[in-house]
Amino acid sequence: MNIVQLIREDLRNARAHDPAARGDVENAIVYSGLHAIWLHRINHALWKRGIKAPARIGAQIARALTGIEIHPGATIGRRFFIDHGMGIVIGETAEIGDGVMLYHGVTLGGQVLTQTKRHPTLGNNVTIGAGAKILGPVVIGDGSAVGANAVVTKDVPADHIATGVPAKARPRKKSEQAKLVDPDSYVDPGNYVI
Numbered sequence: 001m002n003i004v005q006l007i008r009e010d011l012r013n014a015r016a017h018d019p020a021a022r023g024d025v026e027n028a029i030v031y032s033g034l035h036a037i038w039l040h041r042i043n044h045a046l047w048k049r050g051i052k053a054p055a056r057i058g059a060q061i062a063r064a065l066t067g068i069e070i071h072p073g074a075t076i077g078r079r080f081f082i083d084h085g086m087g088i089v090i091g092e093t094a095e096i097g098d099g100v101m102l103y104h105g106v107t108l109g110g111q112v113l114t115q116t117k118r119h120p121t122l123g124n125n126v127t128i129g130a131g132a133k134i135l136g137p138v139v140i141g142d143g144s145a146v147g148a149n150a151v152v153t154k155d156v157p158a159d160h161i162a163t164g165v166p167a168k169a170r171p172r173k174k175s176e177q178a179k180l181v182d183p184d185s186y187v188d189p190g191n192y193v194i
């Protein structure tokens, strides 16, 4: 996939995830989450090639512009979407699958100060609610969601919902399989599911 196709996919993804999203040109200008992932891809490419100081500086510039701090070493898949942005921290050894969505205030952080895999791994199609903290090298399984303001320090299996402090996971019910991306789920509060 070339850069233009990737940017088109990101813009489609923004429209799919946010019913407030309008035209692509407007979205490309106003969405901090898009700016953050676009700048991260440049910073990550530099980091992987060993051009580390410019990658770190690029990440700091991105943070100043967007309020979203992504370490250039973090691995992030396709169709990554951040709604609202601001106050997000993603650590160096974090790994994020495809189709992941984060709200503002999320931390994918470490608990130790050693140069090891110390940040979370998020599977595909994971959603992390506003203010949630995922700490340590825990794994959030495919299709799972973490509730707003939860603090997660243990693995969450696939297709589970984790809430609370410390977070407790429960299987996601069949009725909760509808995607957050369905704009109808915003229009009808009774149908609101992530």
Ligand SMILES: CC(C)(COP(=O)(O)OP(=O)(O)OC[C@H]1O[C@@H](n2cnc3c(N)ncnc32)[C@H](O)[C@@H]1OP(=O)(O)O)[C@@H](O)C(=O)NCCC(=O)NCCS
Residues within 6 Å of the ligand: 084, 103, 128, 129, 130, 145, 146, 147, 148, 149, 150, 161, 162, 163, 164, 176, 192, 193, 194
């Ligand atoms: C966790 C979440 C995914 C649960 O969704 P759900 O399965 O539809 O849950 P429900 O609303 O049916 O609530 C089920 C129970 O969990 C509780 N609950 C819901 N969200 C919770 C949260 N974040 N933390 C603690 N408890 C929560 C509800 O109070 C309810 O408790 P009860 O059974 O004692 O009445 C959702 O509430 C959430 O936090 N989504 C994040 C959305 C977000 O961050 N939006 C930001 C937009 S700007």
